[in-house]
Amino acid sequence: MTSIERSYVTVLVVFVCELALLYAFQQFFS
Amino acid sequence: MHPFDWAVVLGILVWIVYDGLKRTKDSHEIEGYFLAKRSIPWWAAGLSVMATQLSAITMIGTTGQGYTDGMRFIQFYFGLPLAMVVLSATLVPFFYKSGVYTAYEYLERRFDAKTRAFTSLLFLLSRGMSVGAVVSAPAVVLSLVLGWNLTATSLAITMPAVVYTMFGGVQAVTWTDVKIMVLIVFGLFAVIAAALLGLPDGFSASDGFAVAAATGRLKSFDFTFDLNNQYTFWSGTIAAFFLFCSYFGTDQSQVQRYLTARSVDEARHSLLMSGYWKLPLQIVVLVLGVLVYVFYVFTPPPLLFSSVAEKRLQEGEAAPRYASLQREFRVALDGRRDAARELAAARATSDPARVEAATSAFREREAAVQSIHGEATALVKETDRDASFTDVNYVIPTFILTRLPVGLVGLLIVAILLAATDTIAGELNSLSTASVIDFYRRWWRPVASDAHYLTVSKVVTGVWGLFACAVAVWAAELGSLIEVVNRFGSFFYGSILGVFVLAIGFPRATSNAAFVGLIGGMASVACATAFTDVAFLWHNVIGAVVVVVAGLLLSAAERGLRGAGVN
Numbered sequence: 001m002t003s004i005e006r007s008y009v010t011v012l013v014v015f016v017c018e019l020a021l022l023y024a025f026q027q028f029f030s
Numbered sequence: 031m032h033p034f035d036w037a038v039v040l041g042i043l044v045w046i047v048y049d050g051l052k053r054t055k056d057s058h059e060i061e062g063y064f065l066a067k068r069s070i071p072w073w074a075a076g077l078s079v080m081a082t083q084l085s086a087i088t089m090i091g092t093t094g095q096g097y098t099d100g101m102r103f104i105q106f107y108f109g110l111p112l113a114m115v116v117l118s119a120t121l122v123p124f125f126y127k128s129g130v131y132t133a134y135e136y137l138e139r140r141f142d143a144k145t146r147a148f149t150s151l152l153f154l155l156s157r158g159m160s161v162g163a164v165v166s167a168p169a170v171v172l173s174l175v176l177g178w179n180l181t182a183t184s185l186a187i188t189m190p191a192v193v194y195t196m197f198g199g200v201q202a203v204t205w206t207d208v209k210i211m212v213l214i215v216f217g218l219f220a221v222i223a224a225a226l227l228g229l230p231d232g233f234s235a236s237d238g239f240a241v242a243a244a245t246g247r248l249k250s251f252d253f254t255f256d257l258n259n260q261y262t263f264w265s266g267t268i269a270a271f272f273l274f275c276s277y278f279g280t281d282q283s284q285v286q287r288y289l290t291a292r293s294v295d296e297a298r299h300s301l302l303m304s305g306y307w308k309l310p311l312q313i314v315v316l317v318l319g320v321l322v323y324v325f326y327v328f329t330p331p332p333l334l335f336s337s338v339a340e341k342r343l344q345e346g347e348a349a350p351r352y353a354s355l356q357r358e359f360r361v362a363l364d365g366r367r368d369a370a371r372e373l374a375a376a377r378a379t380s381d382p383a384r385v386e387a388a389t390s391a392f393r394e395r396e397a398a399v400q401s402i403h404g405e406a407t408a409l410v411k412e413t414d415r416d417a418s419f420t421d422v423n424y425v426i427p428t429f430i431l432t433r434l435p436v437g438l439v440g441l442l443i444v445a446i447l448l449a450a451t452d453t454i455a456g457e458l459n460s461l462s463t464a465s466v467i468d469f470y471r472r473w474w475r476p477v478a479s480d481a482h483y484l485t486v487s488k489v490v491t492g493v494w495g496l497f498a499c500a501v502a503v504w505a506a507e508l509g510s511l512i513e514v515v516n517r518f519g520s521f522f523y524g525s526i527l528g529v530f531v532l533a534i535g536f537p538r539a540t541s542n543a544a545f546v547g548l549i550g551g552m553a554s555v556a557c558a559t560a561f562t563d564v565a566f567l568w569h570n571v572i573g574a575v576v577v578v579v580a581g582l583l584l585s586a587a588e589r590g591l592r593g594a595g596v597n
Contacts (some may be wrong), residue, residue: 015111029243
């Protein structure tokens, strides 16, 4: 895997984590 | 504003222009002026991409949306990270390796001159007029809140961008963007800190979020599938994906930012930076609005944040009605504050039944407050005969002016002004590039010295700058026209993406088919706008799909006719 391909995967993993955190934040206070 | 705040505003404006003018290194030839000789580090190009999108409308309007509507607007950005990855893997290397100055230049290499000229013209029309919206929206709000003259406010936003973009080219635009982004992010966190520090003793940030959640303001996910609703998980991930692919992949104001990077991988990384940071940044912007709402649960807000509209009501025939609403509002606010305290107390006991009862009571009090505010807004609309009046855009400027300490007020006001300035600078730079490269050099003077093109580029930047000033100054009169042009822009965003998909993804697509497909895509979006209630985000999907399908069918038909010997 090249450096840029690793960056693509990282962006998508970080995005999924951001969504999960946002969802957890919403659920925690509701 | 305090004299020290004035000094901060003027000092930072002068510094930004002075520093921009110093950035003329490598701007003595056309590649330096438009592409910085491809010498910008990825992180600076990435910050410039983010700064160009983060306009004053974000600083005033989106934060205000967080105050009134909460977090649901965040769904609009769910398609962005995937769009960044797809563009980095597809369009970016094509643009970068082909050595083009504009995205549309690539279309002539792949298809023909008319497709390039038409797409570039659409860009010039939409971006040329959008500078009016970028300037006028914050200028109207700031001039009313600060008591400044509207023309002076518009010029304070536009002129710095004209000066440093005209002389410094893309180098000045990029490095100024970097400084402005740092200033804006610092400003956002300063407002969040002020809102949190303003909460009453014994009331934590967690209690504040619970209060916001009780009103539905923390709802960030709506999984209903509704084509007529702009802000759902599906429109944010699917439809907005097409919008972001088109905006970041085919709009010259964005493409030019990453074409300045040192290598194709650095160009990709500059775009991926938005993939990492755009969502958290927008969350910060919306959370700021939510926390300002929580602050005003405990500190009585004005019935109308627009003091000018309020003054007109107090001095006009509606004064008795407005005074009566103010009295009702004060009572409703007291009830809401007490209900919020009860909710915090209930949470401390961890008794689910008490928490539920307190939440329900708070919602009732909140509904009463919103009802009175709605009546006051309707009164303004009726009295001023202004059906478009909204109080949302005045919330954050009012909070900044009345609740932040001296010094920070100036810093935040200049951050709002510069958020508009950096967007305009990016647009001026890209308008000049498309005008000179796609039209002047292509059709008028194909052969001339670099010095000649550089002089023309500076003059064209200045002319676009004057145009921006004129549109900004007369924006109030041009209001409906600007709206029409902005709507016109939404007709072709998806369609232009469709042409680039044909160009890069389908080697057998022909130039005539792509051109006719583009017209067909725009026509189908116009029909969708006129005859359906489909939310505008989905127009990008319609446009792109129609262009690709029509382009492929027409290409096959054209090849068939050629095979049959028909010309």
